[in-house]
Amino acid sequence: MAKTTIPAHHDTNDAFDSCCPTVLSSALSVDEAEDLAKVFAALGDPVRLRLLSMVAEAREVCSCDMIEPLGKAQPTISHHTKILSDAGLIRGDKRGRWIWWSILPDRLAALRNALA
Amino acid sequence: MAKTTIPAHHDTNDAFDSCCPTVLSSALSVDEAEDLAKVFAALGDPVRLRLLSMVAEAREVCSCDMIEPLGKAQPTISHHTKILSDAGLIRGDKRGRWIWWSILPDRLAALRNALA
DNA sequence: CCGATGCATCGACGATTGTCAACATGTCAG
DNA sequence: CTGACATGTTGACAATCGTCGATGCATCGG
Numbered sequence: 257m258a259k260t261t262i263p264a265h266h267d268t269n270d271a272f273d274s275c276c277p278t279v280l281s282s283a284l285s286v287d288e289a290e291d292l293a294k295v296f297a298a299l300g301d302p303v304r305l306r307l308l309s310m311v312a313e314a315r316e317v318c319s320c321d322m323i324e325p326l327g328k329a330q331p332t333i334s335h336h337t338k339i340l341s342d343a344g345l346i347r348g349d350k351r352g353r354w355i356w357w358s359i360l361p362d363r364l365a366a367l368r369n370a371l372a
Numbered sequence: 373m374a375k376t377t378i379p380a381h382h383d384t385n386d387a388f389d390s391c392c393p394t395v396l397s398s399a400l401s402v403d404e405a406e407d408l409a410k411v412f413a414a415l416g417d418p419v420r421l422r423l424l425s426m427v428a429e430a431r432e433v434c435s436c437d438m439i440e441p442l443g444k445a446q447p448t449i450s451h452h453t454k455i456l457s458d459a460g461l462i463r464g465d466k467r468g469r470w471i472w473w474s475i476l477p478d479r480l481a482a483l484r485n486a487l488a
Numbered sequence: 489c490c491g492a493t494g495c496a497t498c499g500a501c502g503a504t505t506g507t508c509a510a511c512a513t514g515t516c517a518g
Numbered sequence: 519c520t521g522a523c524a525t526g527t528t529g530a531c532a533a534t535c536g537t538c539g540a541t542g543c544a545t546c547g548g
Contacts, residue, residue: 279421280428280475289418289425296421300413301506302405305395309405312396320524329508334526336506353515353524359396368487371480417536436494445538450496452536469494469545 276369292370295363298343303328304336311346311357318354392485408486411479414459419444420452427462427473434470 277288284292299305303326310325311317319333326333337357340346344363348355393404400408415421419442426441427433435449442449453473456462460479464471 279415279425280480282425283429284422284425286418286422289421293416293418293421296412297416299395300409300416302402302409303506305405305409305412306400306402309395309398309400313399318524328506330525331509331527332507338526350525355525364396364487368484371484371487419536434494444536446495447497447539448537454496466495471495 276366278372279370280372295343295345295367298339298345299367301336303332304340307333307336308340308345308359312359316349316356316358318356320354392482394488395486396488411459411461411483414455414461415483417452419448420456423449423452424456424461424475428475432465432472432474434472436470 277284277292279292299308306326307322310322319330319337322333323330328336337346337348337355341348344360346357347360348357350356393400393408395408415424422442423438426438435446435453438449439446444452453462453464453471457464460476462473463476464473466472
């Protein structure tokens with residue numbers, strides 16, 4: 257239990273990172289649509305989008321440095337990082353007291369592919 | 373008032389089709405994040421994703437033909453087509469009694485670009 | 489003109505979501 | 519050990535969302 261790496265949750269939406277359903281070429285199944293929708297919904301909040309862009313810009317950010325720029329309380333930041341982490345979009349690395357968040361580019365690439 | 377083309381609503385999110393904010397390269401402004409989030413939120417529902425993929429697959433579909441495959445009542449289909457239309461993702465063309473929905477590829481391309 | 493059809497709108501309902509205060513847990517400095 | 523700090527968790531609240539029945543407005547066929 258002394259691992260320094262958070263397993264990035266990785267909930268249920270593993271259905272489309274083995275291979276990638278595309279929205280436009282073929283009709284989506286119910287399961288594919290639910291998995292994809294969960295990731296798009298994670299991007300469907302302005303605070304989370306700004307959080308994501310901050311992480312991408314700085315390559316590594318701790319939660320405490322996002323409270324003031326985002327103008328939200330600490331539990332709210334924690335809530336949003338969890339949603340993005342569950343969606344496989346970011347990943348948290350705990351070093352000491354801080355958690356350093358970074359982008360997981362694979363899921364973003366899969367999304368881009370799904371819109372092709 | 374006898375036009376056969378629906379103006380595709382085109383609400384407020386014109387901010388990012390003039391030129392395209394990217395999530396990963398620079399920190400998003402509050403306005404950019406809100407506009408982008410609205411479109412991602414439109415994709416954040418499994419029924420809307422399947423609706424979108426049906427429209428893309430058939431190139432043109434009327435609402436009546438989506439009621440049974442999607443398993444939702446007519447007002448619900450109408451609700452979802454309006455959301456996708458407001459997001460600039462689809463466009464409805466009224467011909468006779470039917471409205472034929474088709475994909476608007478530009479907004480999808482902008483989204484793909486925003487994830488690059 | 490009349491009945492049927494396709495769709496939008498309205499109103500209502502339960503479910504989900506974004507937000508934060510309060511609290512709990514774990515980590516570091518002294 | 520103790521106090522300060524960073525973060526996750528819980529519970530509560532208002533707001534939004536997805537859904538559908540009822541209704542209204544066009545349009546078509548006869």
